[in-house]
Amino acid sequence: MAYVIEGSTGAWEVVIGLEVHAQIISASKLFSGAATAFGAEPNTQVSFVDAAFPGMLPVINRVCVAQAVRTGLGLRAHINLVSRFDRKNYFYPDLPPGYQISQFAHPIVGAGVIEIELADGSTRSIGVTRLHMEQDAGKSLHDQHPGKSCIDLNRAGVALMEIVSEPDLRSPEEAGAYVRKLRSILRYLGTCDGNMEEGSLRADVNVSVRKHGEPYRTRCEVKNVNSIRFVMLAVEAEAMRQVAVWEAGGTVQQETRLFDSGRGVTRPMRSKEDAHDYRYFPDPDLFPLVLDEDWVEQLRRALPELPDEKRARFMRDYGLSAYDAGVLVAEQATALYFEAVARGRDAKQAANWVTGDLFATLNRSGRTIEDSPVSAASLGRMLDLVADGTINGRIAKDVFDAMAETGLAPDAIVQQRGLRQVTDTGAIDAAVAAVLAANPDKVAEFRGGKDKLFGFFVGQVMREMRGKGNPGLVNEALKQALT
Amino acid sequence: MFALTLAGARAALRARQVSARELTDAYLGAIEALNPRLNAYITPTPELARRQADAADAALARGEAGPLAGIPLAIKDLFCTAGVRTTAGSRILAPFVPPYESTVTANLLRDGAVFLGKANLDEFAMGSSNMTSAFGPVTSPWTRTGDAAPLVPGGSSGGSAAAVAARLALGATATDTGGSIRQPASFCGVAGIKPTYGRCSRWGIVAFASSLDQAGPLARTVEDCAILLGSMAGHDPKDSTSADRPVPDFAAACRRGVRGLRIGVPREYRSDGMPPEIEALWQQGLAWLRAAGAETVDVSLPHTKYGLATYYIVAPAEASSNLARYDGVRFGARSEGGDLLEMYENTRAEGFGAEVRRRILIGTYVLSAGYYDAYYLRAQKVRALILRDFTEAFHNVDALLTPTAPSAAFPQGERMDDPVKMYLNDVFTVPASMSGIPGLSVPAGLDARGLPLGLQVLGKPFDEETVFAVGAALERAAGFAALPALRAGG
Amino acid sequence: MSLDPVTVRRIAKLARIRVEDSQVPRLQAELNGILGWIEQLNEVDVDGVEPLTGGAQMALRLREDAVTDGGIPEQVLANAPDRAGDFFAVPKVVE
Numbered sequence A: 001m002a003y004v005i006e007g008s009t010g011a012w013e014v015v016i017g018l019e020v021h022a023q024i025i026s027a028s029k030l031f032s033g034a035a036t037a038f039g040a041e042p043n044t045q046v047s048f049v050d051a052a053f054p055g056m057l058p059v060i061n062r063v064c065v066a067q068a069v070r071t072g073l074g075l076r077a078h079i080n081l082v083s084r085f086d087r088k089n090y091f092y093p094d095l096p097p098g099y100q101i102s103q104f105a106h107p108i109v110g111a112g113v114i115e116i117e118l119a120d121g122s123t124r125s126i127g128v129t130r131l132h133m134e135q136d137a138g139k140s141l142h143d144q145h146p147g148k149s150c151i152d153l154n155r156a157g158v159a160l161m162e163i164v165s166e167p168d169l170r171s172p173e174e175a176g177a178y179v180r181k182l183r184s185i186l187r188y189l190g191t192c193d194g195n196m197e198e199g200s201l202r203a204d205v206n207v208s209v210r211k212h213g214e215p216y217r218t219r220c221e222v223k224n225v226n227s228i229r230f231v232m233l234a235v236e237a238e239a240m241r242q243v244a245v246w247e248a249g250g251t252v253q254q255e256t257r258l259f260d261s262g263r264g265v266t267r268p269m270r271s272k273e274d275a276h277d278y279r280y281f282p283d284p285d286l287f288p289l290v291l292d293e294d295w296v297e298q299l300r301r302a303l304p305e306l307p308d309e310k311r312a313r314f315m316r317d318y319g320l321s322a323y324d325a326g327v328l329v330a331e332q333a334t335a336l337y338f339e340a341v342a343r344g345r346d347a348k349q350a351a352n353w354v355t356g357d358l359f360a361t362l363n364r365s366g367r368t369i370e371d372s373p374v375s376a377a378s379l380g381r382m383l384d385l386v387a388d389g390t391i392n393g394r395i396a397k398d399v400f401d402a403m404a405e406t407g408l409a410p411d412a413i414v415q416q417r418g419l420r421q422v423t424d425t426g427a428i429d430a431a432v433a434a435v436l437a438a439n440p441d442k443v444a445e446f447r448g449g450k451d452k453l454f455g456f457f458v459g460q461v462m463r464e465m466r467g468k469g470n471p472g473l474v475n476e477a478l479k480q481a482l483t
Numbered sequence B: 001m002f003a004l005t006l007a008g009a010r011a012a013l014r015a016r017q018v019s020a021r022e023l024t025d026a027y028l029g030a031i032e033a034l035n036p037r038l039n040a041y042i043t044p045t046p047e048l049a050r051r052q053a054d055a056a057d058a059a060l061a062r063g064e065a066g067p068l069a070g071i072p073l074a075i076k077d078l079f080c081t082a083g084v085r086t087t088a089g090s091r092i093l094a095p096f097v098p099p100y101e102s103t104v105t106a107n108l109l110r111d112g113a114v115f116l117g118k119a120n121l122d123e124f125a126m127g128s129s130n131m132t133s134a135f136g137p138v139t140s141p142w143t144r145t146g147d148a149a150p151l152v153p154g155g156s157s158g159g160s161a162a163a164v165a166a167r168l169a170l171g172a173t174a175t176d177t178g179g180s181i182r183q184p185a186s187f188c189g190v191a192g193i194k195p196t197y198g199r200c201s202r203w204g205i206v207a208f209a210s211s212l213d214q215a216g217p218l219a220r221t222v223e224d225c226a227i228l229l230g231s232m233a234g235h236d237p238k239d240s241t242s243a244d245r246p247v248p249d250f251a252a253a254c255r256r257g258v259r260g261l262r263i264g265v266p267r268e269y270r271s272d273g274m275p276p277e278i279e280a281l282w283q284q285g286l287a288w289l290r291a292a293g294a295e296t297v298d299v300s301l302p303h304t305k306y307g308l309a310t311y312y313i314v315a316p317a318e319a320s321s322n323l324a325r326y327d328g329v330r331f332g333a334r335s336e337g338g339d340l341l342e343m344y345e346n347t348r349a350e351g352f353g354a355e356v357r358r359r360i361l362i363g364t365y366v367l368s369a370g371y372y373d374a375y376y377l378r379a380q381k382v383r384a385l386i387l388r389d390f391t392e393a394f395h396n397v398d399a400l401l402t403p404t405a406p407s408a409a410f411p412q413g414e415r416m417d418d419p420v421k422m423y424l425n426d427v428f429t430v431p432a433s434m435s436g437i438p439g440l441s442v443p444a445g446l447d448a449r450g451l452p453l454g455l456q457v458l459g460k461p462f463d464e465e466t467v468f469a470v471g472a473a474l475e476r477a478a479g480f481a482a483l484p485a486l487r488a489g490g
Numbered sequence C: 001m002s003l004d005p006v007t008v009r010r011i012a013k014l015a016r017i018r019v020e021d022s023q024v025p026r027l028q029a030e031l032n033g034i035l036g037w038i039e040q041l042n043e044v045d046v047d048g049v050e051p052l053t054g055g056a057q058m059a060l061r062l063r064e065d066a067v068t069d070g071g072i073p074e075q076v077l078a079n080a081p082d083r084a085g086d087f088f089a090v091p092k093v094v095e
């Protein structure tokens, strides 16, 4: 069902386009040999090139180019074998040369596409307009000093990919799904760590509203939104604001805004108030970037399996539902884990354990799948113990919890705690007899026709056996004893 | 001692007829005596020079001397020199001490050169007269016969050219963006070459217009220029526009001769306003080359006349962006203001001189929204046509010969009222800059008032060898021996 | 095309160069003089000509991805007109 904002003048459609800035994973910066690690002491990862000292010149980093090409390939986009760097000129203290080296007229990657998956199970194709490389700016800190802003240039010159979507998104949910999917692809490719808290992935959200069937109205850009939840909230807040402006008879002004997550509203960005005239022109310090077609082919051949392909394969090869497959491929580590568990076993069971108990355990402990207390090998082995009848399904839950707690292998836990399933019919018959003897009234009711009580007897017998009875044999023994 | 050329001094040093320390002390003494009148140096570096001279003597004694061991040079104050103030002739960089050495000067140091000091220049290399330096104008060591009026040395490498002409250095580094090596060479009666774009690294040279800036030497002779360029040139991975090509033996090329070469004479350079004595010298130069066995051929460069107008779009546009880094935040002078915007505006209004401000404004305008296509993009297309003219001409000829400048040196203060009039100084040098091809100015004669005039040899990209061969032939034929009135050892 | 005083001020603002009102007429005249002279380029037929960015056109060289620089905060900060600890300092900015 389409997302609309019901205003006093009718329903409004929201039109959203996203510009995502993704920090390229590389050891050194786009045009200098300074390091890119997060969280270093101020101005320690700065070369004279980054600080734009007189006479300093940019030299481009091969890995950054490869990462941009690989990302383009991952977005099924056109790779431009000739691209070029332009200067975007503006003054700001965290932009040392007074210009950002960016690709304006001739980006390295052209049109591509991202498939997004929505909660109702549907998917949509969102157009990617382009991807270009550019430099990040430094960081201005405004609260370190009473009268001054403080400038740290560690981030200045770090390589970014700016990935621009078509205005194809129509709801906060879609905007969130787009960023989630893009982040997933980037992580698969290893071209961006996707860490939004550290600013490795930031979204500029372009929002406008219109009545159904109208051409686009004026859009506003909400800058530097740094979580998926905030992207969704910013879209909503900005769309509501614009509807209110239009409906009050006003006009939305094209402007740059910031999302105030504390108050859940957007506000104009003061420092961006004056109209910009970026005076783009080709950077004369850099010749055009010409890619070798064979090199691009090599990169294409070496791409990992990406989420969409993996999801299709999981559905095909493991018989998983679209939903389960989607959940399992969102993170490459999860998919790897799942496949290690599922290979040669009951894949649906494996999927249930991973998306159920494992995810719950990780959530509770705040750990990631990479440092899961239960290894894929252990979980797989535990499923084997269930399959070969060593333990029953109920005990498996206890074994899993014990593995999560102790990190021990399932065999050791079963051994130490005596959780091996009881198949000795003598012991089962004894337990059945004891339960029937203790509940003569219930036995009478059952025999009087109250079939539903059978479950009660099973439960009691299992309790008597501390859960370890073989469920099939227990059923068998009860049926015999009760008839 | 001051009569020695760079090549001669090198031989004398190797023969231990003179020590590097003696040579350096002599030049330092000359600077102390004459620089107050010429203002060719902004920052003399006597201690550094003596240290380097002593090191050169030690290397000479060990027999490990580099090709320039003990040769005292002036360094245009556009080259960053580690630990030595580098001003670019601007107030805004007056306090700037770079912690790094430009690649070109590092190459010279590697080869044993001695740096006497930082030479004066037009502010940020923008000018043709050296009148725009924040450290005061450079006075040419030359004067007109019977007229004491101080003359300009040309620009922007006017301090370098004046220092070489007045024998305050054996040679100098310079840079050329539209003629800033060749025009002062012509005005001061010295030789100077702007090599092919990409021949010398731009790393560590304060940028004016990145697509045009090239470093090159100024020296007394063509051979001296060849020796210096051999050290300055070479591939530098730190400059993406530096050419990855071997450096030929330029000095050897000076001895090649011109027999069999085809020398082009661009007919469009014969502008209506050209003074007859410059026209005459040009014809003389062609005659000398024919006498030495070359053939002269008329060629057409139909778009060269647009070179200057193109230049005054491209160079200011690039400069407006290159000079944005002078904002009072990380280095250089700052003028305070109530807020960030005021700080920026005050810093740049007070830090830059009038000509630099003017060019930044022009550059900002031609790149601004709505004007880019009409100015900048059109200029880039005309630039392509200028290069095409040269490329076609070079299908037919090995080199071109033109005058270097449309006039001899002029008095300080002249042509200051009209920027365009000043820009016309570079009319003959700019087309080569726009095309990236090498150009050499050779002193070839004197005008009626006793001032030097240069001829310009232009060559194919990366064919400096032919340029040197032609230049050396001209030099031999011209036998230019005139000396400025004001000079060391004079 | 010729510059009016408003444009002169706008350009100066873009370039972050303070221009006093009293300077505007002179600047306007100088800039218009230069731009008027530049207009001669309009007579050149540039149809179908590919713009040339620089005097040499080679393919861009790519450097290897290695940390070879940085780690010199004192040198980077040594020329700063104002600093606050290990930061460059500027008049306070409100975003």
Ligand SMILES: [Mg+2]
Residues within 6 Å of the ligand: A019, A204
């Ligand atoms: Mg944006």
Ligand SMILES: [Zn+2]
Residues within 6 Å of the ligand: A021, A134, A162
């Ligand atoms: Zn961007």
